[in-house]
Amino acid sequence: MAATGLPTIREVARLAGVSVATVSKALNGSGKVSEPLKVRVQSAAESLGYAPHASARSLRSGATRILGLLVADLTNPFFLHLVETIERLASAAGYSVILCNSGENAEREKRNLQMLLSQRVDGIVLMPTRQNWPGRVGVLSNLTMPRLLVDRLLDGLETDSVTIDNTLAGRLAAEHLLALGHRRVGLIMGSPEHQIARHRLDGFRDAFAAAGAPIEARFLEKDAFDEAAARAAAHRLLASPERPTAIFATNNHLALGLLGAIAETAIEVPREISVITIDDLPWARIMRPGLTVVMQPTEAIADAAVTTLLGRIAAPEAAEAGEHTAIVLKPYLLERGSTGPVEAAA
Amino acid sequence: MAATGLPTIREVARLAGVSVATVSKALNGSGKVSEPLKVRVQSAAESLGYAPHASARSLRSGATRILGLLVADLTNPFFLHLVETIERLASAAGYSVILCNSGENAEREKRNLQMLLSQRVDGIVLMPTRQNWPGRVGVLSNLTMPRLLVDRLLDGLETDSVTIDNTLAGRLAAEHLLALGHRRVGLIMGSPEHQIARHRLDGFRDAFAAAGAPIEARFLEKDAFDEAAARAAAHRLLASPERPTAIFATNNHLALGLLGAIAETAIEVPREISVITIDDLPWARIMRPGLTVVMQPTEAIADAAVTTLLGRIAAPEAAEAGEHTAIVLKPYLLERGSTGPVEAAA
DNA sequence: CTGTTAGCGCCTTCAA
């Protein structure tokens, strides 16, 4: 018995009256083992409650059948949905998942990466923090196992990736509002330094500019990093003279702040103001009115991520040759009740 | 070099010009190593990008520094919040987390348990599926590592646990409604066979009975297993003659269905009907009106779970002697706008 | 204080 009290392959072998090699072959289906022996081994294993020691197996085989999942922020429902889907797909493919949440903290991200490296996970799905830290790309490049970026890219890191077209996401939001007649609109976003926010801004702004209704600078609320900041920004927009007839929040944290601010006023959605955001949320559909959103195809993202990563694990040669897959998926509009035509409000 | 391309302790030893034992001691702080050597070893390890092979270490030491997290249903926000908090606490204590979602599926739960056993995780946090499967208690009893139940207990399985007082949760909801003058109330729940739902029902019903206002059988909607069923049940309640002045949904899935149904009618909350449920939800506070809920102390639950489990890992003797900790935490009421006094509606 | 050595449990040649 091992220290854990669990039986080892030796004890199975003894009980079945065969050698350890035969047990291994019988249980794993590798090598040739006669049918009667196989049955005897299996029932011996069963009766002892034998479970092969994963660490020993990994040490020997060089594979762990574990995937690392490094998430920037688990409180974000978008990531949560992704985690759940990836776990399901990985599990179906026979892989377990070690979950790491960095909470948008560079130090934690670094420690988590180190840990995943120590664990020798077979592959890593990276949903990195926004905050860059020195040496990060170097550390990531040194990861010898297959890895894949989801949601955002990292400058200087060449690797497989699955992202969405964020410029298109911004444009979809804009075109929807334009079609409803909106010309004076506001936008709440985080830092334009951040890739994703910037692309969403670009798509949104360009579409309005192209339509001959450029967005006024005073309606561009940048640097709203969290729900509270978004709430404050929203109050500014709502209180401004000739306020916007529609507001676009570039992600769901910010949308929460925006909706909170609106709820604190007597302004009615969508009659007096239209609201649109990105990312579906569990509550978006039970709100009254329902929230119009640009959807990210979460399941498709997860699917592409797992498929690509497992492919790399099975055949790492291509990646080593410097070939990388960059999958870009398309967001789409889901119209619910929070957006409406410009009315008397204008 | 190992097959993974990562350096081993031998290479660090060679570069530092010492033996592997010295490297191990220097890096782990075990044994005595002179300061200059320690520095030399550390810089050698650093320059090679050495990361100790966790499987090899586990095989040797008998500990993995990994916790298993077995969750019945990751789509439930309550579990999600728990997972996030547990991951954070475990990580802070130097443990990684393998996340398993059973999706309320017995087969997957069984496979996940087997996997966690093979991985030789140091401890398991169990949030088991509602669905029982044959032999389950036996399998769980055979897990040799420390384990702990969260949220619900399992008949016949003696082990540490952290739960909340669900009877109290039901009573808190009832007392709140009683204080507001409600006497004719409805309830939407899953199966009374299920421990948690039954306790919530008991607390709720007993409080009303004690107040001389027993709940009418026609207002007791049992067997609403999901959001859709809850929605249908809610429609029945709302359409009934002399409909209830308040409705209690015993969990957040069901609350979603209830709120959806109400949104499909013209009935106004809380003027015409009060709504109360259990579990906070990210959107409960931005709803208009905000949702009154009986809160589960999620952080406290996670904290108790991790603390207790790590305690067992550090000192397993007590558990082996048959002593078990059963921690029961108290829910509390959070009043927001969805409940109000009975008015003309009555 | 530092080095040598013996396994932890498993799988995979290689012989029989």
Next chain:
DNA sequence: TTGAAGGCGCTAACAG
């Protein structure tokens, strides 16, 4: 078809 043996990388005993 089956068995014996070596070694994956590491740590803990024991020697020096």
